[in-house]
Amino acid sequence: MFENLSERLERSFKILKGQGKITEINVAETLKEVRRALLDADVNYKTAKEFTETVKEKALGQDVLNAVKPEQMMVKIVHDELATLMGGSAAEFNIKGNPAIILMSGLQGSGKTTFSGKLANMLKSKRGKNPLLVAGDVYRPAAIEQLKVLGEQIGVSVYAEEDNKNPVKIAQNAIQYARQHGKDLIIIDTAGRLAIDEKMMNEIESIKKAVNPQEILFVVDSMTGQDAVNTAKEFNQRLDFNGVVLTKLDGDTRGGAALSIRSVVDKPIKFVGTGEKLDAIDVFHPERMADRILGMGDIVSLVEKAQEQYDEEEARRLQKKIAKNQFDFNDFIAQIQQIKKMGNLKDLASMIPGVGKQIKDLDIDDDAFKGIEAIIRSMTPQERTNPEILNGSRRARIAKGSGTNVQEVNKLLKQFDETRKMMRMMTTGGGRQAMRNMGRR
Template sequence: MFDTLSDRLDSIFKRIKGQGRLDEKAIQEGLREVRLALLEADVNFKVVKTFTDRVRERAMGQEVLSSLTPGQQVIKIVHEEMIDLLGGSQEGLNLKGPAPRVIMLVGLQGSGKTTSSAKLALQLRRDNHAPLLVPADVYRPAAIDQLHRLASEIDIPAYPSTSEMNPVDICRDALEKARENGQDTVLLDTAGRLHVDEKLMDELARIKEVCAPSEILLVADAMTGQDAVNVAERFDELLDLTGVVLTKMEGDARGGAALSIKSITGKPIKYMGVGEKLKDIEAFYPDRVASRILGMGDILTLIEKAQTDVSEQEAQELEDKFQRADFDLDDFRKQMRRLRKIGSLDSLLKMLPGAGKMREQLQNVQMPEKELVKLEAMISSMTVTERSRPQSIDTSRKERIARGSGTTVSDVTQLLKNFNQMQKMLKKMGGKGKKNTAAMPSDMSAMAGMSGMPGMPGGSGGTGGGQDPRKRQKEIEKRRKKAKAKKKQRKKK
């Protein structure tokens, strides 16, 4: 998401920050490059002009030109203006009024309406709502079956419509059914077309009239760039949209749709799809997205992702185990699974401040997702006793584990060696059971260490494990002492 735009802006701001003082010419040159970067990202040209004019006006002010850090002041202005461009503040769904509230999803065929309906239903259930999914697309082959299958996956009820039924009748009857069953939110998955036509709009207008939805959300494909903005304008003109859901933001979306829709239509982006799984949907926070675009990270979203998979009780139990150095292979397997639920390591790195530099440093290092799958296979091939007491694993047991996981005996030996090193490190950090939360390794560092990533405990860039950082530091100190002693001897001579 926004990778190309982020890289371009990062290189521009590096040059701006590198200049000791800024004058009008330097600011004009920097903004010209910003304008080109935004146009390349398929941002509407009117939006680009307005944005750069506002930044220029503020950047030319005395507070910037006379500042000790003018480069940082310009970046701050760009950040603030980009937040405003994206919508200013996050706008959630309007779920006020008597139940059941109706959320109507509209859009062109192939934009991702059906999947987005299921994603939103899952999100609503997490927020303690009782949603009902309504398949109202009777024209696209298998559209109804698709929504029923998705509803079954997430265990959320779906109205039993068929392709012979009238879409308006489906929506009306589903609303009555929701009232009878006590469901407080109804999501209408309406039909789409390859393009906006009169017949489609007439049908959607009748559904709107019958169901009086509290939300009419346009589901737009972010990959289509400016075309998504044009579609939003057309739908808004005829239906008066309340918001937008942008899909496929995890792909090669250049950012044009996200950066243009609010300015052109005045309608906020409320959610964005960030993956194929049904949990891969995020509320759209303009400040967080602006921070990601400018390489400032998004720690709040990262924390929220982690919290959805780990309860406070589980986190406390894990912390206690860390402190007692009682962290076994079964615990390690649980953490691997949780980390993979949150996302790939590359996607997590993007949310950390200064992620661009980190990812540059790691570009030649293979991310250990595949290695983690192999580690999990080996741990899953162990018995309960072996996972809790790895020291009980002898040669014959290693051979059995290797056969069961499709790995080699040396792979199993290396896993046990790395895990043993990690346990020793935890004992040193824990200070014999004393609370030392600051020294706790994160899930990511523990995974990286076990999987052989360089720069992490237990990792040396290959499968050969690695060295404890404390031992490495001691060796460096020894070398320094030897070098000093040799220097003294030479002076004496």
């Protein structure tokens, strides 16, 4: 995510490395590179110019503390201004109302229908809502079917009228249906349209007037950069939407849309799509995104993702097993499944401060645990529970059954044994005391 921009900004800060203080000359040189980095990232020219002027003003107005190097001070100023540029803090999302109504808008192919499903899934699982998805795209072949498939996957009802070609009436009828069936949230998927298509723009304006939604979201493909910003501007003039959704952010190496859209349209980015899976949706946090752009990671989001998969009762049970040295391969594979549920492995690793640029050229996919899982699944239930019985002949059988070799099986067993010892040490009083002693050094 935004790898190219991160790399260019890091190089620009190196101009200040070794400098004793911030001066007008070295600031100008640094910010010239920052501006180039922003423009290459497809950031709006006016936005890039105003951004660097603000940073320059703040940098030259700073009394740099002796303990803080000029390079560190510049990184801090740029970080804070990036966060401000993207909105400062996470925007509010209004789902009050019975039912609350969310109207989706955007271009053809921007990912509205898929995002509607993701949003319904998130609001159902995290906010306890009982949503209804409404099939308001009466033009695209198979649009209704796509929404029905998504609804089935996440356990959410879909309202559709396949013989009705009037999206305004469909939306109005869906509200009545929601009230009759106890649905407290409606997400209306609409047809993709071009801002220059007067008929289609009039239609979505009519839907807005008819249903009076609490939220109108404009969905846009972040990888289209400045085109996304220009389109958002056109739509906002007609719809006055409440917020922006950036899809495909995980594949965006530049970041132009994310950095420009707030300043050009004056509407916040509310959500981002970060992958193909139906749980690949995040609330947009400008300050955390600034952290990631500057290679500081995003440890808060990583912890939140871990907590979503965290089961307190299961954790207590596991701690008891570890303390008794009974942690086995059943527990091991269960932990792997928990990690996989958190999302894309490379994206998760990049949230750890300092790790992002180290792994940017590595290919880490969701199959990274495939070999380990194959080996464990080739064990008998007895072998998983009692790893110590895995002698030579058993290891050879497991290797053959998992499509690996004995060396790989031995390597996994050694890693497992070391992990078990370390986990036991950490859960015992002696291990905790040793950690406290280290902290005092």
